[in-house]
């Protein structure tokens with residue numbers, strides 16, 4: 670006997686270029702692009718930049734931070750969120766933009782955060798009791814706008830299970 674089938678819809682907005690976005694979103698995408706140069710990625714050569722806008726309007730950013738012991742590598746999303754909790758612990762993250770750069774070939778599509786970063790983003794939303802708008806873009810090309818990290822992680826685990 671087949672179980673009851675269920676489904677979840679995942680919705681996001683696609684813009685063919687950043688020019689179509691409001692100025693605050695374009696600015697955050699530019700800050701994430703600048704953060705690509707903060708990446709320490711001598712092993713993968715894959716650069717990721719993340720930038721967040723806080724509730725006071727301030728922007729913080731970070732890059733991925735690799736290590737010769739590969740499992741210790743930190744993603745740009747998490748170095749940036751760590752910068753928030755260590756320097757602005759009472760602030761609320763309103764938006765995060767994520768950009769990527771591969772020196773081997775141009776990245777023309779948005780790259781989504783890895784599973785670990787999705788989990789940390791969802792935790793941050795729970796901590797601050799507010800969604801984080803996520804903006805994704807490659808080096809060029811379309812921009813994806815998601816209303817919450819939960820869009821990226823529909824079956825999320827959080828503190829309510831503990």
Ligand SMILES: [Zn+2]
Pocket residue numbers: 744745746782783784785786787
């Ligand atoms: Zn990650």
